[in-house]
Amino acid sequence: MKPRAKKILNFAFIFGTLAVVLLIGLNGQEMSGAVEALKSIAPKWIILCVLAWCGYLLFDALSIYHFLKCQGHAIPLASSLFVAIQGMYYSNITPGATGGQPMQVYYLKKRNVPIGIGTSALTVKLFSFQFMLAVLGTVLWIAYKDYIALQLGGNMWILIIGYVYNVVVVAFTVLMATSKRLVRFFVMLFIKAGAKLRLIKDPATTQAKWEDVIDTFHSSVMMITRRPMDLVIQLFISTAQILSLMTVTFFIYHAFKLTGTSYGQITALGIMLYTSAAYTPLPGASGAQEGVFALYFSQVFPDGIRLMALLLWRFFTYYFTLIVGAIVSVANGFRSGKTAR
Numbered sequence: 001m002k003p004r005a006k007k008i009l010n011f012a013f014i015f016g017t018l019a020v021v022l023l024i025g026l027n028g029q030e031m032s033g034a035v036e037a038l039k040s041i042a043p044k045w046i047i048l049c050v051l052a053w054c055g056y057l058l059f060d061a062l063s064i065y066h067f068l069k070c071q072g073h074a075i076p077l078a079s080s081l082f083v084a085i086q087g088m089y090y091s092n093i094t095p096g097a098t099g100g101q102p103m104q105v106y107y108l109k110k111r112n113v114p115i116g117i118g119t120s121a122l123t124v125k126l127f128s129f130q131f132m133l134a135v136l137g138t139v140l141w142i143a144y145k146d147y148i149a150l151q152l153g154g155n156m157w158i159l160i161i162g163y164v165y166n167v168v169v170v171a172f173t174v175l176m177a178t179s180k181r182l183v184r185f186f187v188m189l190f191i192k193a194g195a196k197l198r199l200i201k202d203p204a205t206t207q208a209k210w211e212d213v214i215d216t217f218h219s220s221v222m223m224i225t226r227r228p229m230d231l232v233i234q235l236f237i238s239t240a241q242i243l244s245l246m247t248v249t250f251f252i253y254h255a256f257k258l259t260g261t262s263y264g265q266i267t268a269l270g271i272m273l274y275t276s277a278a279y280t281p282l283p284g285a286s287g288a289q290e291g292v293f294a295l296y297f298s299q300v301f302p303d304g305i306r307l308m309a310l311l312l313w314r315f316f317t318y319y320f321t322l323i324v325g326a327i328v329s330v331a332n333g334f335r336s337g338k339t340a341r
Contacts, residue, residue: 038308045255049316052251055244060084063128063237064104067121070230071223073113082328083107087122089325092318101126116216124224124231127173128238134166136242137275140268147265148272155295162276178221246270248316249297255312256305269296290314 058081065080083104091100101122108118141148152159175182194200224230246267253266273296277289293310301309 040257041255045251048251049248049255049312050320052244052247053316053320055247056241057081057084057088059237059241059244060088060125063125063234063241064108064121066230066233066237067124067224068108068113068117070227071117071121073117075108075111075113079111082332083111085321085325085328086332088321089329092321092325114216116219120216120221120224123173123221124234125238127170128231128234129241130166130170130173132235132238133242133271133275134163134170136239137163137166137268137271140264140271144265144268148268151269151296151299152272158276158292158295159272162272162278165278166275178225242271243267245274245317249313252309252312252316253300256301256309258301258305261300266300269300272296289318 061077061080061084064083065075065077068074068080086107087100087104089100090103093099101119104122105115105118108121109115113121149156191200191203191206194206195203200206224234249270250263250266253261273289273292276296277292290310293313294306297309298306
């Protein structure tokens with residue numbers, strides 16, 4: 001299938017999922033009070049949701065910016081923001097978020113960051129995010145174990161699968177970052193597959209080029225292990241990024257003038273949700289995210305509000321990224337086209 005056709009299919013699936021959610025709401029009793037609930041929201045809460053999303057983007061960019069600066073390949077913060085939003089955009093429109101990192105490496109290369117350094121920056125960022133997600137999730141699970149058990153009920157198995165997946169991702173990321181032999185094995189595997197499919201014309205030359213990339217990648221990752229404070233800073237940035245994303249739900253909760261559930265409880269459920277749906281191999285985990293939100297927050301948002309809360313939450317944690325990412329992508333393509341002319 002051609003890339004353009006894949007993109008269209010992915011977008012069709014994403015907005016098809018949104019259509020299904022809306023149809024379910026329209027055919028049920030949820031929609032009856034949803035419009036009135038939406039009208040009652042003060043503008044400040046929408047602004048706060050936008051600011052929380054901006055914080056999520058900013059901390060993602062800071063992770064890239066800080067790592068590259070420490071490696072001696074500093075780029076402007078504005079460039080880091082561009083790379084961050086492009087990574088989020090392409091991750092959200094490709095199955096299993098597979099398109100984000102390759103595009104980020106590509107845009108970093110255009111800014112004179114070697115492929116090995118760019119790849120190591122994204123690997124460290126991925127490790128830091130997934131590691132802190134597991135740490136925060138574990139701490140909050142222990143702190144609110146009774147509350148989480150009450151909210152999830154018989155759906156605890158979904159969370160357990162998500163935790164196992166997250167642990168595997170963290171372990172595999174560490175293994176890839178520290179084992180040059182394993183990285184070389186996967187790179188050579190892809191080169192051989194590319195040669196068989198006639199996508200790579202000269203495997204020997206390609207292998208020689210990638211040997212340099214592997215050496216640069218491994219040296220770059222090893223450098224941060226020798227500078228523990230840099231890694232600690234990365235972990236703090238990831239923590240702030242995760243909490244920024246989780247705060248969106250807290251703002252939406254108060255936007256509907258609801259009380260009785262604390263920030264810690266909402267954040268705990270939010271991290272459980274993110275962990276539970278992360279392993280879904282669909283663009284933006286569409287379908288899974290909405291379904292898990294409806295399950296985990298069924299007692300937090302009452303009938304008549306739940307559907308609108310879900311739509312607002314999904315908009316600010318997903319669709320808003322698609323909109324901003326698409327605008328930035330089109331603007332960059334237009335600027336590149338004018339430069340070429």
